[in-house]
Amino acid sequence: xxxxxxxxxxxxxxxxxxxxxxxxxxxxxxxxxxxxxxxxxxxxxxxxxxxxxxxxxxxxxxxxxxxxxxxxxxxxxxxxxxxxxxxxxxxxxxxxxxxxxxxxxxxxxxxxxxxxxxxxxxxxxxxxxxxxxxxxxxxxxxxxxxxxxxxxxxx
Numbered sequence: 204x205x206x207x208x209x210x211x212x213x214x215x216x217x218x219x220x221x222x223x224x225x226x227x228x229x230x231x232x233x234x235x236x237x238x239x240x241x242x243x244x245x246x247x248x249x250x251x252x253x254x255x256x257x258x259x260x261x262x263x264x265x266x267x268x269x270x271x272x273x274x275x276x277x278x279x280x281x282x283x284x285x286x287x288x289x290x291x292x293x294x295x296x297x298x299x300x301x302x303x304x305x306x307x308x309x310x311x312x313x314x315x316x317x318x319x320x321x322x323x324x325x326x327x328x329x330x331x332x333x334x335x336x337x338x339x340x341x342x343x344x345x346x347x348x349x350x351x352x353x354x355x356x357x358x
Contacts, residue, residue: 206277214330219278221323222335225342226269226281227290228319232312233262235296239309245302258309258349265342272338292319303356310353313346320346 210218240255270280281290293312300308320343327335 206275210276210330210332214332215276215278218327218330218332218335219273219276221326222269222273222276223281224290224292225316225319225323225339226266226273227287228293228312228316229262229265229269230287231291231293231295232309232316233259233266235293235312236262236309238296238299239305242299243302243305247302251302251305254352255305255309261345261349265345268338269342272335275334306353306356310350313350313353317343317346317350 206215236255236259240252240259243251243255245251270282273280281287293315296308320339324336324339324343327339
């Protein structure tokens with residue numbers, strides 16, 4: 204049974220597309236952050252290992268929230284690696300960078316997501332989906348806080 208929640212079919216499809224892109228970006232960022240958690244070395248190993256642990260766990264929790272938002276709109280969630288790879292705008296990191304480069308890469312990815320979220324919030328507002336707009340607004344705050352924490356390593 205299709206959801207009958209006051210959003211027309213074309214707007215709902217656009218919102219699900221937005222959420223699917225956000226899910227893919229979040230999943231890629233989760234994997235990258237977890238990779239860096241496992242592979243960080245150097246003088247600041249312990250602090251970065253803990254920081255990345257906190258960040259990848261928060262990202263992991265967000266994946267379920269994003270997927271559940273898609274399901275609440277009555278659609279199935281893209282959940283295969285090939286689907287997520289097609290949907291993400293983030294780049295894979297194939298090598299293990301040095302610790303400062305890890306921080307820079309994660310910061311750039313969070314900032315990319317923040318910029319996308321700003322645009323997506325406008326689109327969900329135009330579609331009349333206050334629920335998704337509020338959800339994305341809460342998520343942007345989390346990414347901004349994480350970006351600030353990462354950026355602070357360069358001051």
